[in-house]
Amino acid sequence: MRYNMSPAVSGAVLNLLILNVLMFVGSYMVLGAETHSADGYESLWRLKLASFMPGSEHFQPWQILTHMFMHGDIMHLAFNMFSLYMFGSMVEMTWGTNRFLFYYLFCGIGAWALFWGIQWWELAREGYDPTTWPAPMLGASGAVYGILVAFAWNFPNQELRLLFPPIAMKAKYFVIIMAALEFFYGVRGTSTGIAHFAHIGGALFGLLLILYWNYGKRR
Secondary structure, three states: OOOOOOOOOOHHHHHHHHHHHHHHHHHHHHHOOOEEEOOEEEEOHHHHHOEOOOOOOOOOOOHHHHHHHOOOOHHHHHHHHHHHHHHHHHHHHHHOHHHHHHHHHHHHHHHHHHHHHHHHHHHHHOOOOHHHOOOOEOOOHHHHHHHHHHHHHHOOOOEEEOOOOOOEEEHHHHHHHHHHHHHHHHHHOOOOOOOHHHHHHHHHHHHHHHHHHHHHHHO
């Protein structure tokens, strides 16, 4: 099945795009940017909607959900929303709005759980108190990686034309390569500031949910 790479946007994808943009603009306008001191944050402001390490003084339960609608800067927001538009629209058309939205949120929460689980384990192994970890995580990337998995599952042989390298690649191979790179970067600790294990978590939880749904169909 061929995929139109200029899909119409509607339903959950449209609402998610609007919500993410509103959260980005509105959080700055209403809450304001965070301020820094020599030893960390002087004031969190909009970062109260990002997610800090569970158990830390800055963590709040709502962050489990709100973190996936927050972005660090305009490029972070633009990349995630472009990916959501390009790949999410067709997945929603295939699955329907309710299943798509549940899947999206499930992947985002799964990304959150895996990222902080690994972060906690690494810090505890090195003898640090994980609850003192100062940096938050934020962004829709984990949910978007789940959408990439869903797209590759539904349209495995669809060719994607990449900008770098400038080649065509089937969706199933593209997702495998992307997941492998994220795992490599996460293990090596390269590209600091990027939550690689959140990306892996979104992809992994998405795949597990798809397998569960398909197992249920075959029973």
